[in-house]
Amino acid sequence: MALDRVIRRNQPRFGAERSGVLQQARLGGPMPWVIAIMVALTVMAAAAGLALSNLARNASAEIAGGVTVQIVEAAPAERDRQAEVAVALLRNRDDVSEVRRVPDSELEQLIEPWLGEEAGPAGEAIPIPAMIDARLRGAVTAERLGALRAALTASAPSAKVDAQAGWLAPVFHAISSLQWLAVGLIVLLGATSAAAVWLAARSALGSNRDTIEIVHLLGGTDGQIARIFQRSIAVDAFVGGIVGLLLGLIAILLLGRQFAALGSGMVAGGGLGVPDWIAIGAIPVAGVAIAMLTARITVLAALRRIL
Amino acid sequence: MAAVAEFDSVGLRYGTGAEVLRDLDFRLRTGAFYFLTGPSGAGKTSLLKLLYLAQRPTRGRIKLFGEELSEAARETLPPYRRRIGVVFQDFRLIRHLSAFDNVALPLRVAGAKDEDVEGPVREMLAWVGLADRASARPPTLSGGEQQRVAIARAVINRPELLVADEPTGNVDADMALKLLRLFEALNRLGTTVVVATHDVHLLKKVPDSLIMRLDKGRLSDPTGALRYPPRRQAQFGEARG
Numbered sequence: 001m002a003l004d005r006v007i008r009r010n011q012p013r014f015g016a017e018r019s020g021v022l023q024q025a026r027l028g029g030p031m032p033w034v035i036a037i038m039v040a041l042t043v044m045a046a047a048a049g050l051a052l053s054n055l056a057r058n059a060s061a062e063i064a065g066g067v068t069v070q071i072v073e074a075a076p077a078e079r080d081r082q083a084e085v086a087v088a089l090l091r092n093r094d095d096v097s098e099v100r101r102v103p104d105s106e107l108e109q110l111i112e113p114w115l116g117e118e119a120g121p122a123g124e125a126i127p128i129p130a131m132i133d134a135r136l137r138g139a140v141t142a143e144r145l146g147a148l149r150a151a152l153t154a155s156a157p158s159a160k161v162d163a164q165a166g167w168l169a170p171v172f173h174a175i176s177s178l179q180w181l182a183v184g185l186i187v188l189l190g191a192t193s194a195a196a197v198w199l200a201a202r203s204a205l206g207s208n209r210d211t212i213e214i215v216h217l218l219g220g221t222d223g224q225i226a227r228i229f230q231r232s233i234a235v236d237a238f239v240g241g242i243v244g245l246l247l248g249l250i251a252i253l254l255l256g257r258q259f260a261a262l263g264s265g266m267v268a269g270g271g272l273g274v275p276d277w278i279a280i281g282a283i284p285v286a287g288v289a290i291a292m293l294t295a296r297i298t299v300l301a302a303l304r305r306i307l
Numbered sequence: 308m309a310a311v312a313e314f315d316s317v318g319l320r321y322g323t324g325a326e327v328l329r330d331l332d333f334r335l336r337t338g339a340f341y342f343l344t345g346p347s348g349a350g351k352t353s354l355l356k357l358l359y360l361a362q363r364p365t366r367g368r369i370k371l372f373g374e375e376l377s378e379a380a381r382e383t384l385p386p387y388r389r390r391i392g393v394v395f396q397d398f399r400l401i402r403h404l405s406a407f408d409n410v411a412l413p414l415r416v417a418g419a420k421d422e423d424v425e426g427p428v429r430e431m432l433a434w435v436g437l438a439d440r441a442s443a444r445p446p447t448l449s450g451g452e453q454q455r456v457a458i459a460r461a462v463i464n465r466p467e468l469l470v471a472d473e474p475t476g477n478v479d480a481d482m483a484l485k486l487l488r489l490f491e492a493l494n495r496l497g498t499t500v501v502v503a504t505h506d507v508h509l510l511k512k513v514p515d516s517l518i519m520r521l522d523k524g525r526l527s528d529p530t531g532a533l534r535y536p537p538r539r540q541a542q543f544g545e546a547r548g
Contacts, residue, residue: 216388217359218412218416219387219388219390219417224416304381307360307363307384
């Protein structure tokens with residue numbers, strides 16, 4: 001028998017009333033379940049944070065260097081002429097890697113949900129600007145945008161030039177806020193888990209006070225006694241961590257399916273990669289580490305109060 | 308002669324109360340057998356607590372095994388505690404462990420392997436007459452049986468200093484004698500034994516023992532003058548100063 005059997009593992013801290021099969025005692029008590037819930041929530045928060053991070057990165061990469069040129073001209077012929085001039089000018093520039101005039105049919109599809117079928121370029125019920133999608137080599141800076149604008153308006157006076165990143169800046173800010181929210185949640189959940197373990201360890205210390213005193217008087221060191229608690233809480237945290245991970249993964253997969261069904265290009269960029277899954281898989285390990293560290297600190301602090 | 312313990316002007320008080328031990332000056336000779344007597348409330352248990360390092364003195368100095376320990380850092384104390392066997396007045400057995408595991412505890416605390424525990428513990432339990440109660444837990448044992456388990460636990464690792472607080476209080480006369488013989492046997496192997504008791508009949512059972520008497524926190528008779536039957540002072544424990 002190892003020394004750790006000396007301290008009862010199934011005391012109120014883990015909820016069991018009497019000794020016996022340790023697994024039953026653990027699963028019957030609240031601590032593994034508390035840890036399971038914390039880990040499940042942390043897994044979900046982490047998955048959300050990572051997905052948002054991926055989404056932001058992919059969207060940024062997609063629109064990096066992206067420039068939208070609109071020819072805002074009511075007369076269709078003049079609009080077409082200026083659009084052709086603008087496309088030609090852009091194609092001749094060395095700093096432009098891609099140029100594409102958005103076809104009228106595509107524009108009609110874009111505005112059809114709001115303005116109806118007859119509103120598009122073909123019907124001309126409402127004049128719609130001609131759209132040119134261009135991609136610059138390298139990042140779009142204010143200077144480069146200004147130079148491009150000057151060059152275009154010289155030949156196509158109705159041209160309006162915007163960086164695509166500028167349009168999506170509020171979206172990126174919102175995503176960034178959500179990422180920080182996820183980080184905050186993870187920190188809070190970690191702290192709550194540590195607090196739960198702290199309470200459990202104190203309760204266990206209280207219920208094992210006599211035993212601890214005896215082991216102490218027989219020459220047991222603080223480290224020996226702390227290790228007993230650490231080992232015990234590690235098993236509980238491991239069991240809770242695995243259950244929590246499974247619960248969290250089920251939630252992620254269900255939510256993932258829901259979002260995938262949206263079919264949005266931007267949402268599709270929020271998928272999780274192998275490194276993300278590895279990070280999520282490490283959460284129960286971190287949970288066990290936090291639990292063990294908390295138990296050790298709590299027990300050592302309590303032991304220091306006796307000679 | 309070498310001393311296993313040396314007390315120098317030691318005093319002890321709990322909280323802000325009056326001193327329960329005052330001006331203790333004495334040495335415990337290595338390999339000697341001491342009885343500590345005195346009426347209830349005289350401070351016997353407090354003195355024993357100082358000896359087994361459960362309490363620090365509020366004044367004075369205590370040396371154990373040649374080391375000044377009254378102000379030693381607490382982290383340094385466990386190795387000294389492992390050299391001391393203690394029989395507590397209230398046994399202080401661990402209720403959820405079997406008699407076997409209770410007796411094995413000091414060996415396990417000291418890091419003994421399981422294969423080095425089994426034999427000595429079985430032998431010790433047989434010695435105290437509990438071979439057939441090895442798997443019983445303390446709540447199912449009688450008071451006398453619990454006391455014997457407590458004694459077996461205290462002596463299992465052949466301590467250099469054995470401290471026993473009323474160790475025969477709950478056993479019949481025959482068992483009390485048998486336990487004293489066990490203490491004597493340990494004593495012959497070099498263990499210094501200190502037995503606190505107010506049973507004066509016990510004192511004559513160990514012919515070569517020395518007597519210390521506590522009264523109102525003072526060691527009024529460190530030379531063993533009250534020993535029964537009286538012997539010459541020079542043969543008894545050495546008073547300091």
